[in-house]
Amino acid sequence: MGEEINEESAMKPLTKLLILLISILISWGGWKALNALFFQETVSFFNPKSEVNWRRVNRTREEWKKLLTPEQFRVMFEKGTEPAYSGRYNDFWEKGYYTCAACRSVLFTSEDKYDHGTGWPSFKAPFSEANLEYARDYSLGLSRLEVRCSSCGAHLGHLFFDGPAPTGRHYCINSVALNFIPQAEAEGLIPERATFAGGCFWGLEHKFSQVEGVIGTAVGFSGGWVRQPSYEQVCSGKTGHAESIEIVYDPRKITYEELIRKFFAFHDPTQLNRQGPDIGTQYRSVIFYRNEEQRQIAQRIKEEVESSGAFGQRKIFTEIVPFDEFFRAEEYHQKYYLKNKK
Structure with missing residues (x-):
């Protein structure tokens, strides 16, 4: 009788663990379904990248690793994130143009930069949609829109829809993924x-x-x-x-x-x-x-x-x-x- 009770007691933690795992999986699947339901316009608007390669700048990961600093490579080609309030361009208001730190493609302008209070450089619009591409990002248990440089494929940050009028967009970008060209030095350099x-x-x-x-x-x-x-x-x-x-x-x-x-x-x-x-x-x-x-x-x-x-x-x-x-x-x-x- 005692052995049966002990065996039954030993099974309870395993059963609870199994139930917990099943619950997590169900919750995760349901959460993703709710995201797709409530954010249909962005799901259809930003689809995963095509297999077709049309990039202007094509380099291997090994080549990028040699050209970039360790932190730039971690953020831009391993999809990392710099700590909040640590980046050079978070509290930076000089007039000019922000370019991709990897390929120098022009991404944003100072005219569209604003302080969102999140600790990363924030922009309400890109220099041109032709210079960006987007993909769904489900990391960290969240549904986010990853922003990439369309010229080289580097990860830049994420796009949210809690920004100012008229666009309502909030491009939350890593400073380390950017370089800056002052307006006084931009003549002849900006497309x-x-x-x-x-x-x-x-x-x-x-x-x-x-x-x-x-x-x-x-x-x-x-x-x-x-x-x-x-x-x-x-x-x-x-x-x-x-x-x-x-x-x-x-x-x-x-x-x-x-x-x-x-x-x-x-x-x-x-x-x-x-x-x-x-x-x-x-x-x-x-x-x-x-x-x-x-x-x-x-x-x-x-x-x-x-x-x-x-x-x-x-x-x-x-x-x-x-x-x-x-x-x-x-x-x-x-x-x-x-x-x-x-």
């Missing part, structure tokens, strides 16, 4: 940006990505009134957005004027609210200018093209409007032709 719309963004992005001097591209939506719209919403024609591409280019290799001329060559600007079989206002032809110089260049070249007879007597319907905001499209649209080998 420029251009935003166009001209039919399906898959084809337009692919054509511009092949142009020498173009550093990076991203597809998305501009010109509407709905924030962070989905592709399906834009296709409904009820958001006001046009399928657009954001281009980062080196002005030492190609000028804005040359990009505008290629823009008119890459699509038919005489088609109103369509390109070929694609019909709708989301396929309209638009140049989104970022400053007065870009506006003047775009207007002059539009008039030149129209009067040249390149499109016969047909009217050019390309709109020239001020740039407001660019919303990155879902990840499966990015580099679509490259991913699908078209």
Whole structure:
């Protein structure tokens, strides 16, 4: 009788441990399901990286280990995190540009930096969506959006949605993953940006990505009134957005004027609210200018093209409007032709 009681007592801790493990697994699975339910817009917006490699800078881990400091390598290529309030750029407010510490791609500007109070450099927007990529991160028992440099793949930090208006975004970035170029020293070193719309963004992005001097591209939506719209919403024609591409280019290799001329060559600007079989206002032809110089260049070249007879007597319907905001499209649209080998 006593032996039976002892054996039963010995089984109780094992049973409790088994029940505890099962409970943890169920809780973990349920927690991830709740995250997917309540954050569907970000799950669909940022998908895991594609197997297709389109990086501008490709090096092995061993090569990066030789080029970077031990702390930089730990954070950028082992997905580490520097201690809060320890980084050089946390309480740093000089005007200029923040670049990737590994490949020098321009990532953020001082204009978009703010104090979030978390102990890491915080930004409300990137220099360009073309220079970043995103992936889901479930480490530490949390569902977070990892931010990477799209040029070299280095881990930079995470994106949260508790930031200031108008974007609502909070890019929480490790100082050690950044370098800084003061505004006074930036002339000739910082790439420029251009935003166009001209039919399906898959084809337009692919054509511009092949142009020498173009550093990076991203597809998305501009010109509407709905924030962070989905592709399906834009296709409904009820958001006001046009399928657009954001281009980062080196002005030492190609000028804005040359990009505008290629823009008119890459699509038919005489088609109103369509390109070929694609019909709708989301396929309209638009140049989104970022400053007065870009506006003047775009207007002059539009008039030149129209009067040249390149499109016969047909009217050019390309709109020239001020740039407001660019919303990155879902990840499966990015580099679509490259991913699908078209």
